[in-house]
Amino acid sequence: xxxxxxxxxxxxxxxxxxxxxxxxxxAEIEKDPRISEVYRRIASxxxxxxxxxxxxxxxxxxxxxxYKPDLRSRMLAWLGxxxxxxxxxxxxxxxxxxxxxxxxxNPVAQQMASEEQSHSILLHQIIRMTKxxxxxxxxxxxxxxxxxxxxxxxxxxxxxxxxxxVSNLSLVMGVAGAALESRSILITGLAGxxxxxxxxxxxxxxxxxSSRELFAHQIGIEAKEIEGNPQxxxxxxxxxxxxxxxxxxxxxxxxxxIMTNPESALDTLAREELxxxxxELGGSAWEAAITSFILFAIGAIxxxxxxxxxxxxxxxxxxxxxxxxxxxxxxxxITLFTGKxxxxxxxxxxxxxxxxxxxxxxxxxxxGVSLAG
Numbered sequence: 001x002x003x004x005x006x007x008x009x010x011x012x013x014x015x016x017x018x019x020x021x022x023x024x025x026x027a028e029i030e031k032d033p034r035i036s037e038v039y040r041r042i043a044s045x046x047x048x049x050x051x052x053x054x055x056x057x058x059x060x061x062x063x064x065x066x067y068k069p070d071l072r073s074r075m076l077a078w079l080g081x082x083x084x085x086x087x088x089x090x091x092x093x094x095x096x097x098x099x100x101x102x103x104x105x106n107p108v109a110q111q112m113a114s115e116e117q118s119h120s121i122l123l124h125q126i127i128r129m130t131k132x133x134x135x136x137x138x139x140x141x142x143x144x145x146x147x148x149x150x151x152x153x154x155x156x157x158x159x160x161x162x163x164x165x166v167s168n169l170s171l172v173m174g175v176a177g178a179a180l181e182s183r184s185i186l187i188t189g190l191a192g193x194x195x196x197x198x199x200x201x202x203x204x205x206x207x208x209x210s211s212r213e214l215f216a217h218q219i220g221i222e223a224k225e226i227e228g229n230p231q232x233x234x235x236x237x238x239x240x241x242x243x244x245x246x247x248x249x250x251x252x253x254x255x256x257x258i259m260t261n262p263e264s265a266l267d268t269l270a271r272e273e274l275x276x277x278x279x280e281l282g283g284s285a286w287e288a289a290i291t292s293f294i295l296f297a298i299g300a301i302x303x304x305x306x307x308x309x310x311x312x313x314x315x316x317x318x319x320x321x322x323x324x325x326x327x328x329x330x331x332x333x334i335t336l337f338t339g340k341x342x343x344x345x346x347x348x349x350x351x352x353x354x355x356x357x358x359x360x361x362x363x364x365x366x367x368g369v370s371l372a373g
Contacts, residue, residue, distance in 0.1 A: 006060050013053035013064065015095070018073040020046035022092060025077045026085050076336055091336050093123040157295050160200065162330045164299025166353045168192045169323045172303045173316075173357040177364025182311035189304035197296040205289035212285060219270050226262055234259050237268070302326045320357070327353040 023043035030036040054064050069077070080088045171192040175185050226233050237255040238248070246254070259265045306318035331349030332342045 003060075006057065006062055009053050009056050009060075010062070013050055013057065014067075014070070016046050016050035016053060017067045018070060019043075019092075019095060020050060021069050021073055022076055022080075022088070025080055026088070026092075029081055030085055072335060072342075079336070088336075089123060096123060157291075158330055158333050160292055160295030161299035162327075162349070163200065164193070164196060164296035165302050165323060165326050165330065166299075166356055167196055168300035169303040169319070169353060170356045170360040172307075172319060174360035174364040176316050176319075177361035178367050179365075182307050182315050185315070186304065186307040189300075189307060193297055193300040193304060196300055197293045200296045201289040201293035204292040205285045208288045209285040215270075219266065223266050226259075226265055230259055230265075233265070299326070299330075320354070323357070324350055324354065 020043045023039045023046060027036045027039035027043065030039060050067075057064050076088045076091060168189055172185060172189045175188045180188070234252070234255045237258060238251040258268050303319045303323045305322065306315045309315075310318055327349045328346040331346035334340075334349070335342050335345045
């Protein structure tokens with residue numbers, strides 16, 4: 001008989017196998033051989049964890065199945081191979097944090113909990129440093145410290161499409177509740193789509209452009225400080241490397257070497273202090289605006305589509321039905337980042353989306369009755 005404890009052990013075994021699989025994929029696609037080696041070491045630790053759970057299951061007389069990556073892991077692997085490691089690193093870090101919380105309450109997994117915590121910290125450092133560039137000595141220090149222990153465009157896309165779907169579904173249901181004719185609902189929905197998409201695009205353009213201008217200004221200040229007081233910049237850079245784990249002597253040695261070349265020093269300070277690539281300055285404002293417009297529009301068109309082909313109650317019910325499917329799919333995609341159950345995230349998105357639509361429908365109904373009276 002399989003007990004609750006056995007079921008939890010099987011789940012833990014699968015999660016460790018999935019993690020080992022994904023770290024192996026990260027090692028394969030990572031271009032920096034030093035970071036790639038770190039991923040391989042973590043993968044070996046995850047396999048050791050899986051072996052521990054396998055031993056526990058065998059003690060209970062349970063046959064361990066042949067491992068196959070689950071759907072979520074295969075999707076993350078595909079995203080990593082398609083768009084690079086930064087696409088899935090946040091999801092990996094979230095999984096490590098979930099593992100730490102789960103293992104801390106399990107007496108069999110106390111040692112594994114500390115190792116999962118170490119992996120989470122390491123991933124945080126890699127995410128942070130790859131955003132601004134990784135110094136060779138700093139990375140070497142991190143690798144040594146964790147030797148024994150072994151982003152995100154898609155998230156923005158999901159949230160942008162979700163904003164469009166929920167806001168326009170609520171708008172469409174609101175005017176439907178007011179008993180307007182299908183043509184009026186269609187025009188209102190399309191107007192909401194354009195207004196919302198333009199608003200999102202403008203907001204994104206202003207946000208990115210303001211960030212670019214701020215970064216450019218800060219880089220200019222850094223350039224003046226390097227020219228006017230280089231020793232102070234050496235101290236600032238050394239403090240950063242000390243915070244990353246280097247000794248005081250190593251930090252000052254590395255900072256001195258970097259500051260010998262003013263051009264490379266400015267590039268390094270921009271990445272380390274400001275966390276920005278001076279060549280990109282946070283990305284293109286126009287690219288961000290166009291992307292936001294398209295993603296919002298994709299989500300917002302879903303509840304409007306039925307009113308192009310149908311009328312009356314049929315159009316309203318079809319709109320609710322396809323919007324429900326869209327909300328569930330968006331919630332399911334979010335599990336790539338959270339590690340939660342697809343059913344949990346999908347149904348949560350459906351409930352909140354339909355709740356918002358129900359509230360606006362009720363308000364529209366009240367307004368329609370009041371105007372009719």
